[in-house]
Amino acid sequence: MEEKKGIFHKWFKGVEKIKEGVKQQFTRLWSADSLQEEDWEALEEMLVQADLGPILAMELVEEFQELKKQKTENGNWQDWLYGKLASILDGNDSSLFSSAQAGAMxxxxxxxxxxxxxxxxxxxxxxxxxxxxxxxxxxxxxxxxxxxxxxxxxxxxxxxxxxxxxxxxxxxxxxxxxxxxxxxxxxxxxxxxxxxxxxxxxxxxxxxxxxxxxxxxxxxxxxxxxxxxxxxxxxxxxxxxxxxxxxxxxxxxxxxxxxxxxxxxxxxxxxxxxxxxxxxxxxxxxxxxxxxxxxxxxxxxxxxxxxxxxx
CATH class of the missing domain: 3.40.50.300 (P-loop containing nucleotide triphosphate hydrolases)
Incomplete structure (x- = not known):
């Protein structure tokens, strides 16, 4: 059990860099009363630098802008972002040989x-x-x-x-x-x-x-x-x-x-x-x-x- 926890800790360390940037930028923009174009450009640049790529970075910024416009008192950017990112990885199959012939090499x-x-x-x-x-x-x-x-x-x-x-x-x-x-x-x-x-x-x-x-x-x-x-x-x-x-x-x-x-x-x-x-x-x-x-x-x-x- 301790070995498993150690492995998961190392696994988790690999998301620290992107997590830090995501939480900082999204939280700041979500709570700001007024934003300039450069604020959105900074968010897009952060996402590109986090290796999401320009296509997905632009898509996320555009959808986040719309979400902020429709922001309600109980609105939550985290649930939106979770749904968006989870949908991209939907269908990811980490297993190997899921349809392999039994008994064959x-x-x-x-x-x-x-x-x-x-x-x-x-x-x-x-x-x-x-x-x-x-x-x-x-x-x-x-x-x-x-x-x-x-x-x-x-x-x-x-x-x-x-x-x-x-x-x-x-x-x-x-x-x-x-x-x-x-x-x-x-x-x-x-x-x-x-x-x-x-x-x-x-x-x-x-x-x-x-x-x-x-x-x-x-x-x-x-x-x-x-x-x-x-x-x-x-x-x-x-x-x-x-x-x-x-x-x-x-x-x-x-x-x-x-x-x-x-x-x-x-x-x-x-x-x-x-x-x-x-x-x-x-x-x-x-x-x-x-x-x-x-x-x-x-x-x-x-x-x-x-x-x-x-x-």
Whole structure:
């Protein structure tokens, strides 16, 4: 129970920055008798800086202006904002393999640019699902960095799962194929594949990722595959360029936000869901193997809008 509270505390820290700005600006404007155009512009700028993006920021400001015009004695901007933000995250499904074929092998393919923490998240996912009773295999398909293979092997030991690596310099596609076969022989039905970080503007690297995706598709039924994009929670606008490019190489099922701490602005969650129509699956909230939290949209919005912490 104490471990769970600790995880939630780290999760909550990631909304502090956006919560501070939201409460300060909205409260001030709501109670003011008269406002200038620059006051509304300041609110819009705050929302953009919180990574909600210009489209949603403008929409929120316009609707808030109308709400203030119709303000009643018992009016409450917090309930309005909760409803608005919750509706954006409506339908967010943080679960994996919700329609998977029972008894069939499952695969998670992790993709993303350099430095977002895919290898670390692969280890966290391995532990998470091992604790749920899955027989996990970790496949090291990052052939760009020898250190990544060594790092993933350490994570596999910590998670207590099967680990597969290919020969140094081997084609990552062949490593994935051989890793799947090895997992099948070892009766490991839950395969997590770590891929190399790749620039979202490098066509050759994206073509290589597309090839890896096809290999996975040939070995698993569609409902038993989760292609997940790992994004740095502080990436801002660049996260959308990454998702657009990588999403053309492989069909994405959802997003994991890594490096979620007090520096993360939080608004990126709404923009990913609204503009990219991708569900937020997990938050990486620390460096330890247990620091992985399924995304809870309702608690997330409440933590931003109201004076309450996640229990």
């Amino acid at each position: 499952k695969a998670i393919l992790l993709a993303g640019i350099n430095g977002v923490g895919k290898t670390t998240l692969a280890g966290k996912l391995a532990r998470y699902y091992s604790l749920l009773g899955e027989e996990v295999a970790l496949v090291a398909a990052d052939t760009f960095r020898a250190a990544a293979v060594d790092q993933l092997e350490i994570w596999a030991e910590r998670a207590g799962c099967f680990f597969f690596k290919g020969s140094p310099g081997a084609d990552p596609g062949s490593i994935i194929f051989d890793g799947i076969e090895a997992a099948r022989k070892k009766n490991r039905g839950f395969v997590i594949i770590d891929t190399a970080g790749r620039s979202h503007v490098n066509k050759n690297l994206l073509a290589e990722l597309e090839k890896m995706g096809r290999i996975v598709q040939k070995n698993f039924s569609p409902e038993n595959i989760e292609n997940l994009l790992v994004i740095d929670a502080m990436a801002g606008q660049n996260a959308f360029l990454q998702a657009e490019s990588i999403g053309k190489a492989i069909p994405l099922n959802g997003v994991i936000l890594s490096k979620w701490d007090s520096q993360a602005k939080g608004g990126i969650v709404f923009r990913i869901k609204k503009e990219l129509e991708l569900s937020i699956k997990y938050l990486g909230v620390g460096e330890k193997i247990e620091d992985l939290q399924p995304f809870d949209p309702d608690q997330f919005v409440k933590a931003i809008v109201y004076d309450e912490e996640v229990p």
